Amino acid sequence: MRAFLLSALVAVLATSCGGPSTPSTTAQSTGTRVDTQAPKVSMVMSPQTLKEKGNVFFRLATQDNTTVSRVVLLIDGETFVDDPTAYNSYAKYFEASSNGEHKVTVRVYDQAQNVTEQTQTFHVNIGQ
Numbered sequence: 847m848r849a850f851l852l853s854a855l856v857a858v859l860a861t862s863c864g865g866p867s868t869p870s871t872t873a874q875s876t877g878t879r880v881d882t883q884a885p886k887v888s889m890v891m892s893p894q895t896l897k898e899k900g901n902v903f904f905r906l907a908t909q910d911n912t913t914v915s916r917v918v919l920l921i922d923g924e925t926f927v928d929d930p931t932a933y934n935s936y937a938k939y940f941e942a943s944s945n946g947e948h949k950v951t952v953r954v955y956d957q958a959q960n961v962t963e964q965t966q967t968f969h970v971n972i973g974q
Contacts, residue, residue: 881958885910888964889952895969901937902968908934908954916955922948942972 886909896902908914919927919936927936932954951965 881912881956882960883911883956884960884962885914885954885956887952887954887962889950889966891950891966891968893968895971896940897971899939899941899972901939902970904936904938904950904952906934906936906952906954908932910954910956910960912957914954915957918953918955920951920953923951926950940970940972942970944970945972945974946970 888907890905892903892905904919906917908917914932915930917927917929917932917934918925921938926938929936947967947969949965949967951963953961953963955961
């Protein structure tokens with residue numbers, strides 16, 4: 847019995863102290879349910895084509911049945927934003943050296959680490 851309690855305590859502490867994560871659960875009057883629903887995201891970029899040096903703005907609308915816990919934005923496969931506050935508006939500055947087509951991917955996570963991903967393209971055509 848002592849060994850069982852010790853094992854359970856170690857498992858709880860390991861999970862709450864950065865050990866392997868488990869899906870979050872929500873207590874309800876009918877029992878406990880595991881969150882398996884991924885968040886939703888929509889992204890609007892402006893401008894779609896940047897014609898002079900400046901910022902491209904990425905505006906997100908996120909929604910989840912629990913809480914959005916993290917937003918990651920990648921531009922051309924490289925992390926641009928990794929935001930645990932799940933803020934919904936970001937900007938990146940570009941110059942002519944970035945001319946061409948670019949791919950932006952947004953990943954939105956909830957507390958249970960369910961994830962939704964969306965990819966769009968934009969263009970930088972400065973001085974062309």
